Amino acid sequence: MWPWTRKIDGADDRKSLDALAEFLAAANGTASGIAVSPLKALQCAPVARAVAVRSETLGVLPLHLFQRLEDGGKERADHPLADLLSHRPNGWTSAPQFIMELERDTLMNDAGAFAVASRHASR
Numbered sequence: 001m002w003p004w005t006r007k008i009d010g011a012d013d014r015k016s017l018d019a020l021a022e023f024l025a026a027a028n029g030t031a032s033g034i035a036v037s038p039l040k041a042l043q044c045a046p047v048a049r050a051v052a053v054r055s056e057t058l059g060v061l062p063l064h065l066f067q068r069l070e071d072g073g074k075e076r077a078d079h080p081l082a083d084l085l086s087h088r089p090n091g092w093t094s095a096p097q098f099i100m101e102l103e104r105d106t107l108m109n110d111a112g113a114f115a116v117a118s119r120h121a122s123r
Contacts, residue, residue: 038108038109042108051104051108052104054103054107055099055100055101055103055104055107056100058099058100058103059096059097059099059100059103060096062086063085063086063095063099064076064082064086065077065081065082065085065086067079084117085098085099089115098115101113102115
């Protein structure tokens with residue numbers, strides 16, 4: 001009961017730790033008893049190939065950003081994100097590579113993929 005009271009006997013703490021360990025073992029385990037992480041799954045050839053096929057397919061498709069018009073139509077958007085997605089997001093990554101990496105990260109992580117937009121006055 002930190003920090004307000006002090007326990008003399010640690011039996012309740014031991015039960016809590018055992019329950020937590022049991023929960024974590026069940027959460028990370030599979031029916032076979034072997035935990036599989038995204039990196040471990042990529043060592044399986046079919047999984048690695050499926051991730052590659054999906055991310056490479058999205059990388060080669062043209063990507064256009066549209067905006068909705070008031071009359072219900074749409075037109076290509078003149079927006080900085082459109083340039084980011086169709087040209088080079090930075091000096092060392094091509095747009096297809098950027099899309100492939102985002103898709104791979106989305107497939108391999110529960111939280112999905114993230115990209116940071118860093119704006120500098122020099123660009």
